[in-house]
Amino acid sequence: MPGLHAYRGATDRLAVRRLVPAVPVQPPNAAFAPRPALLPRSVATGRLAPLLASVRNGLSNQDMRSTSRTTALAAQPLDAPSFDGLFARLLALLATAAAVLALAPQASAQGGYRGTKLENIGVELPVPRHYEPIPVDPLEEWVVHKWVLQQSKMREPEKDEWGNEYPKPYRPTLEMVWIDNVPDAGPITGGEGTPPPVPGARKEPRPQSEPTNSLERYLAREPVGGRLMGERFVIYPGTFELGPAQEQKDIDDENTATMYELHPGPNGQDLGNIRAWAYEVKSAKRTIAFIGYCEEPEWKDHTKIWEHMASKVEFFAPDGKDAEKLRKAYARRPQYVDPEFRIKIIQNLVRGWDYKDTENYIFIFRDNLEKSPLLRRLMTDIEAIRELYIELFPPSGPITAVSTVRICKDEDEYMQYGGPPGSGGYWNPGAEELVFYDYPDKEGEKKGTGTENTLIVLYHEAFHQYIYYSTGEVAPHSWYNEGTGDYFSGALISGGKYKKMQVNTWRIEYIQQMIRDKRFIPWQEITKFSQGEYYRQDRVGLCYAQGWSMIYFLRECKEARDHEVWSKILDIYFNVMKDEYNKGLAEALEGLAEGAELDPTAKYMIGLAARxxxxxxxxxxxxxxxxxxxxxxxxxxxxxPK
Known part of the structure; x- marks a missing residue:
């Protein structure tokens, strides 16, 4: 994932897992037991099951009255000449009742809906109680809200009679996409209407492109690199396209609603049994599209739920008063840097998430963590280890930026948010956000192991955040960058103070084995690896382990610290990189007009040269x-370590 520094754990799963169709494999000439076709499963096993069982077993009327209050009325004496006639009439009654029950959206059986106000965008709609909100990547331009079915409500992977297991079910997901109805650009023409050239701008104009002002164009313009949807599939431009409109109606004087089933587009291969649905609410100013994804078994139930949510949407003027209250609160706490950045983060919180401030960070977390000892420790430790970062890597100037630290409740939520597969956390410089999840204690391990793993990731990723600001937004070579992040993962912090550096428990055994097997990478090669070479799938685990061991050796080995040349390697690298990068930026800016900014590609190339x-x-x-x-x-x- 370009631009992200992802922390890889002891087991690395780098390849994005492609969707495997949920079709069981059966041996040749296998025979299936026929499924009874008399009644739907909801009748055979649901609320009407007691009556059905009573009739089939030929119980007396008195016996039937005692089965349940629900069946009392149906258990009155009937004028049927025989039991067969009674059974046939009851089957018809049960089938009718089952059809009526099936009309209600599944959410009613799961606890109904909860009225939800999205204050930041002025939208109110019903959300099923068994759906939970998932935060949206701050860099996401179009998706404004996202809900998924709660993990506890998901069906378990099934096994057939031959032991074949279905893949992990995909959690039904609904996204709300906001599309402003900006007009198409007119043709570029010369003459008096042509604006004067902008100083420092490129000489050749960028090619014109159609704006994303409709659902159809949105589906065609999904991020070129793909957008990970949980762990099951990736959406690329053209993965889905609009099918024929299934229903269209006027909601009010301003809004028109249209419902679609989305069909696989040019890049819609490998979707397996994933299906997609859309409900478009369009006005003259904007289009709000609800786009749902689920597997075939959930399709009927969840499209009803999504339609209920989307068809009940209402709009109101967003409330901007909270921002002023927050500004006043931060004015009383001047130690919290960059209050405007914090306010923006707070206003975009989704239901079920809360925040807390430290001097240099804002923590975003599930509200059930608010009073947990883990959260208090994370907030204390990150400020303590930041002091160690500053000591070893003095910044080029004062750091006034604040970073978001987002703690997902578990690995599944982390992946839903956009965590790279196989990673334990990542630093996203574009969003200025550090993301990881609360590691649980694993069965068979000592108590507190989960917290230790959480801290390992925090210390590592927080270093990436710090180095990004302290070096002027240039990243060192991966052996230095990832190796130092792993070095700090071994920090022992107690009482809010750094005590000592310990061995990284995730790396030590692996690199020792690689050294014994003579499978390590020569220093002269790994020190020059690009990020792509370092992350190569067949050796990324080795690169992480060796990078850590190199930094640990140069900082902790007495022979290295006392060596006239080796003791200076890390400081020379860091200082020369900063100086060369700043010098390159200054030279590049000399040819630009005052106030003009360098193209990101130019900055990147200057950084490579500096490294x-x-x-x-x-x-x-x-x-x-x-x-x-x-x-x-x-x-x-x-x-x-034991």
């Missing part, structure tokens, strides 16, 4: 064989 100079200067005069031998001896001598 190359830094690694050459840092290892100048180093004997590669000598340092590798000392590193191997030291790493193999480390004790594995």
């Amino acid at each position: 190359d100079v830094a690694v050459e200067k840092a290892f100048e005069g180093v004997d590669w064989f000598e340092i590798e031998e000392a590193w191997k001896e030291f790493t193999l001598s480390l004790k594995v």
Whole structure:
């Protein structure tokens, strides 16, 4: 995932898992037991089951009256000449009752709906109680809200009689997409109406493109790199396209609603049994589209739920008073940097999420964590380890930015939010957000292991956030960047104070084994790896483990700290990279007009050049064989924590 620093755990699952159709595999010539076709499953096993059982067993009227209050009326004496006639008439009655029950959306059986006001966008709608909101990536331009079926309500993976297991069911998901109805651009023409050139702008105009001002164009323009939908599939441009309108009606004088089933588009291969649905509410100013995704078995129930939600949507003027209250509150707490950034984050919170501030961070978390010891420790520890970052990596200037720290309740919610597959957390510089999840204690491990793993990820990712600001938005080589993040993962913090650096429990055994097997990567090569080379699927676990061990050796090994050349490697690299990057930026800006900004690609290329100079200067005069031998001896001598 470009631009993201994702923390890989001890087991790395890098490939995005493609959707596997939920079709069981059966042996040749297998025979299936026929399914009874007399009554729907809802009748055979639901609220009407007692009556059906009573009739089939030929119970007396008195016996039938005693089965349940629900069946009392149906159990009165009938003028049937025989039991067969009685049974036939009851079957007809039961079938009719089942059809009536099926008309109500499934949500009614799950606790009904909850009226939900989305204050930030001025929308109110009913949301099923068994759906939960999922936060949307702050960089997401179109999706404004998202709901998924609660994990506890999901069907379990099924097994057939031959032991074949279906894949993990996909959680039914509904997204609300906001599309402003901006007009199509007119043709570019010359003459008096042509605006003057902007100083510092590119000489050739960008090619015109159609604005995204309709549901059809939105479906065609999904992010080119794909958008991960949980763990099951990726949406690309053209994965789905509009089918024929199924229903169209006027909601009021301003809004018209149209319902569609979405069909697989040009890039809609490998969807398996995933289906998609859309409900468009359109006015002259904007289009709000509700887009739902689920598997075939859930399709009938959840399209009814989605239609109920979308058809009941109401609009009101968003309330902006809270922002002023927050400004006054932050004015009384000047130690909290960048209050406007914090206010924006708070106003975009979804139901079920809360926030707390520290001096340099704003924590976003599930409201059930508000009073937990874990949250208090995270808030204390992140400020403590930041002091260590500052000591070892002095910033180029004062850091006035605040970073969001988002704690998802579990791995599933983390993946729904957009966590890279196989990662335990990530830093997203574009959104200025650090994301990870609350690790549970695993069965068979000592109590508190989950908290330790959560802290490992926090210390690692918080370093990426800090280094991003302290170096002027340029990232070091991956061995340095990821290795140092893993180095800080071993920090022992107690009472809000840093005590000492310990061995990283996620890396030590792996790299020791690789050294014994002589499968490590030569230092002269790994120190120059690009991010793509470092993350190569067949060796990313080794790269993470070796990167950590190299940094740990240079900072903790007495021989390395006392060596005239080795002791300076890390400081030279960091300082040269910063200096070269700032010098490159200054030179590039000389040719631009005042106030103009560099193209992101130009900044990226300047950063690459700065890193190359830094690694050459840092290892100048180093004997590669000598340092590798000392590193191997030291790493193999480390004790594995119990």
